[in-house]
Amino acid sequence: MIRDIIVKWAPLLVLVFLVLLFPIFEWLEDFRAGKDHIYLLDSRFFSVRNASRIAVAATPGLMVAIGVTFIIIMGSIDLSMEGSVSISAVIFAFAFLALGGTLLSWAWLAIPAAMLVGAGIGFVNGLVHVVFRIPSFMVSLAMGFVGTGLALVLTGGDRIRIEDEVFRSLLTVRWLNFPIMCYVALLALLVAWFIQSHTTLGRNFYAIGGGEELAQASGLNVARIRVLGFALAGVFFALGALMAVGRIGIAETATGNNFMFISIAAVVVGGTALWGGIGGIPNTLVGILIVYVITNGMVVIGLPSWLQDGVLGVLVITAVVLSTSRKSISFVK
Amino acid sequence: MYQLKAVDKHFPGVHALQAVDFEVQRGEIVGLVGENGAGKSTLMKVIYGAYQPDGGEIKIDGKRVRFQNPRQAMDHGIGMVFQEQSLIPNLTVMENIFLGFEKQFVTFGVVSWRAMATAARAQLAKVKLDIDPTTITSDLSFAQRQLVELVKVLTLEERIDGDLVILLDEPTSVLAEEEVKLLFQIVRGLTKRASFIFVSHRISEVLELSDRIYIMKDGAVVDVVHSNDADLDDIQHKMVGREINSEYYREHKQQAYNSNDVLVSFDNVGLQGSYRNISFDLHAGEVLCLVGTEGSGREAILRTVFGRDPCNAGRVKIKGEPVTAFSPMAGVRRGIGHVPRERKIEGIVNGMNVYENMTLAQIRKFARLGIMNVPAEKQLANEWIERLGIKTPSVAKDCGGLSGGNQQKVVLAKWRSSGSDILLLDHPTRGLDIGAKEDVYEMIREMSANGVGILLAADTLEEAIGLSHTIIVLKDGEIQKRFEYATGSKPSLYDLVHHMI
Amino acid sequence: MSFIKRFIEAETASRRNFLLAGAYGITGAAALRMFGPSPIMAMTYDEPTIAWSYRNRTNPYWNEIVSGGEAFVESLGKSKDDLTHLINEGSSEKSLADVKALLAKTDGKLALAIDTNDAPNARPVVEACVEAGAFVSTLWNKTDDLHPWDFGDNYVSHMSWSDEGPAEQTARILLDAMGGKGGVVHLGGIASNNPAIERLNGLKNALKDYPDVELLDAQPADWDTQKANQVMQGFITRYGDEITGVHCANDTIGYGVLEALRAEGMDVPIVTYDGNPQAVDLVAEGKILATVFTNPHWGGGITASLAYHAAVGHFKPSEEPAEHREFYGPTIFITPADAQEFKTNYLDNVPTYDWTDFWGPSNGQIMYK
């Protein structure tokens, strides 16, 4: 029983451990240099400013990871995030500029437009997956290529700058030390959590992840739920795209790069099982924070750059090992 | 009230249902029996809407209906209680109960968990199950799950105005005796509201519960009998088209075992949470049966012998050697064969053909210089196919496509051909039809005569009594009673049940 | 002999040969081909396919390169669609495989301009081209032991940029702006890429003259805006106000850094590299102190041009001096003072280059250390 509780809270414990770990290195460094340093209090890592930096860095990844969480809970996987993010970002930017270029005009329509694009890609993903009975891994991988390719065709490789001060206030305006985009992300997180735990659709994801045939036999329209799930994931990928554009003010074909492995690693590190049915949105929040705390912390303590990948690898394995309930699984592939 | 008229169903190469007439009256409990492959499951699938018949018609209260999917059947009051494991383990009990019908608790897209819990409690009360509806389903016992399964179907009561028809598919297979009694009591109590179709291999239970019994054979209904004027032998006779007599368990072939040759020896063995203080010896040629309810520890003991669950108290010796390292690999090396209950998952490898399955436990023996000797494998497979009468078009046929009985024979051939002299049989006849069961019994006798020690967890008590030299009754992980039997002095069912509960 | 003069001679020679070839007929031309590429071959056979192989289209730098290649093709009176693009997506394997496929398709009648994605990949690409009788010019990536003159005519040229000097100069601009004191951080490209190494070295060289400035940290940001943004956030946490200047290995890194600074409300001078149009705008606005324009448009055009003109026999690479086979590309500094002017001259109106003036704007022979 105690073991179960530890497993359940392991991701959070890992996060807390990491947050307390990096300041130790800072303390050591200053101690060696003979500077005064009170652990945590004088930490640059353990500070509100840095928390907001980590939050800003993590928001796009969080949105993407939330999207893929829904899919993983269903026991499927969606690898189209890089393409979906790129195409959503690019179409958002084009629409935004075409409709006036500032949020205070009709250009705000670009935001729902981008979300529609994301939903559309996800919808096609789900449809091809369900109708042609092709495993989601393959469909979404290929759809990712299509998404990135489409973004490339549209931009011809150019980057689109979004200069609008109102839109960029996502990053530049702070409430209580945190930029607005963090609050937007928080809102999206709450919506996702709400969908997961308080709507039929969200619960049906768990049902499918727990036993698809059984869910089907209970009269659930599994195909429809799957397609909806992929579309929902697409919406969150598009939100991730909006955050990414909001963060650096540029939409380009490369906007989606590097999201795939980071987001899936974050979901798993957070304690959501790849075989479906277990975990959820709060786990993903913890997971993504773990990943970004590690990347931020490594730079802050001045770890040599060549070492950073390896340390990330070791910490990811450790986090997953700690948060896996050995009882509930007979074998792992 | 519910009526099938001349229903036909064809599959490629098979005429699965032939002009089946079937009828359920209001408040009636109808039994449905038949050997495997007789068409029971096809008929059930037609009834609950998973299959659409090719011919004939379905009528409810005289009105013709046609279901595209189970959901539509449910909307007409037809519900299915599945064998087992049809609840989704990671969901709460209440979510499982209302799965697919959450709408009633949704306002503006929000599910009200409180309303659902209240409703679920009311439903659970119907079967007198007192559990928290927010419990995660995987935390329930088998029996509780079976009842939740029933509750799930009973929710139709509120949703549907008309009458209910509830199919019970082998509902007792995972239940202990007293749980079966409770279930029957509940079912009888519900006949005020619903009719039942009860499908089981346990004909005695069907006789006990049902008002009328449909007997199926080869896709057709061969007879309909009233349970008052039917008896077990009669029904079995109609199912298989031949007599079932005392020869059934091949008792005349039972030979005394060699009590000097101890194969497995347990000395005060225990495993935390499963069983404790277990001592017994399994001899060459002995059939030793462990009897007990689900959770009495018999499966865990089998697993310990095979090496899957290491014990943490006492001493286990196999062929005189103390066992220190437990693993299935070591078990197989010691000559232990395991015929698991989950035949399709643990018994055969679905996707590998007959000869690959047969040599699976002895791959290395068929390798020459690291290369598999396939002709030798095929030869071995052909020998055993002939010896055990395995029906397969070829040795290269995918085992997943064989019938249950033939799969089981392949599993037995796997162990016997590799020379295992200790066999663990975990419900070896589960889900097999009578003909296949007899074949299995025959093989058990033959192996026993050849000096193989057999540790058995039987499907039914009759089977246990019929087959064993020795019976050990277990309850809550402890040995209650030990019976030694020679042919002709077999105990009665009552003797055993008395110690089990 | 000046190039132009030789060019005119070659032109007349090829016309004469063309008439001859007409007399010989096709067989004669085919026979002549055995003696290696010659003007006759160029005129009697199809024009060689002109191809540019590069990393991707998501980086403005490569788009500039490509626009140069297209401008060159158009200068030949062809459509810009006649330029074949090979995109390697950062994969050396794809880079090589695509080149081989194109060689097979064109049967070696190919003028290839290429950045091989990674230095070691240059050798097999060049060897494949040489073997197939195609003409290849490389840009940026090649290992130091690989030289055009070791391959006769077919490995036409290699162009690179000496980044150490210009990077040092931008560093000086930065360090001066910092008042010659404080702390500077460097965000680099993919660590093993040559330009990334040279640009960091440039900064280090400059720092020797500024003893009061400390190089706080240098980490790779892989030429990537988002990664740069994250790395800069880490730097800000670690060093906070100690950072009084940022030295970026290219413009795209600079964008990420600017946004990280903007999020913190910090105003720290930064310098970048490459001179992308957006960066030039930022220089004009004063947000970036300086960037270095390497004229990728010209680089892209002239690399293709060299391969093409060698392939059609307008000049014989093996007769050219070493400084015409391996040379540095041009660099132009852009500072707020001249950004506007630069923009008008180079970006808003892309100059029409004489694509036969191969070495005019070049910057001397490549020197190895």
Next chain:
Amino acid sequence: MTHEILRPHFPWITLVALIVIVGIANPAFFSVSGFVILMADVIPLLIMAIGMTFAIYIGGIDLSIQQLANMVTVMTTVYLAQFGISVALLVVLVGGLFGIISGFVTTRLYVPSFVSTLAIGFIALSIAKWLSNQRALFMDATLRDAHFGWMFGNTMGVPHELVIGLLLAFFAWLLQTRTPFGRALKAVGSGELAAVASGIDVDRVKIFAFGLSGMFAAFAGLMFSVKLSGGDAQLANGFLLLAIVAVLVGGTPLTGGVGGIINTVIGTLIVMVIRAAMVYLEIDATQQQMIFGIVLIVAIALTIDRSKLRSVVK
């Protein structure tokens, strides 16, 4: 019924159809020598995909192969002078070791291979960066030719790398179809629980499968390093997704137990043809990636053997 008989043959039918289509669109594609060259070039990818097949065949995945190959290019370049030809042995052993570690983490620590191999890959990348000092390194040409010249010669018009690739493919095929290990692999891939119940050491089989994947990745890295005459920490980038695609498009689904080495050979050739088609059919550069994705979906839809998939497709 004919559909069922044809099913297992769909991968190569797809391949032939693709070749014919591209060939009709551009007859220059039908050139034996051109084809041989194309195939020789796809050999490192083939070797990686073969390794990946072992991981996928047991229902896992190996995301570390690209980073392992990166590390191996660096190791080969750095240690060539010191060890000579035995550097090949060294790197293959190191690759196998990394694979075994992945397998160990997956089976004994219960970390899904998707994550464990990703993380092990990161560790390999760190080592590659450290060993290369974050520089692009190149080999001494004479040393390379002395020790590994045999890899890239030509005998009677047949490139040696093609021979090596086919030999390795044959070896892998033998391993998969004709050895006790291959049989155990199949049992683990199609029915893990039954394999356990038959006394097969499932963990060891899996660890060995990942080890093989690592060894093949290392060999591919070695060949690539010799071919490119150098090494650095991102030389092999771009291999990973392509290797996965090659395995999947050949008809080995991620669920394991179905498909195999032959399928991967066909899958690799399909990828090769699609890619070469982009060049031969002069597809606009900006559109290539999009078209690649679409063709991929169609190809997978054609090649995948749904009858062997579990009833549930996830």
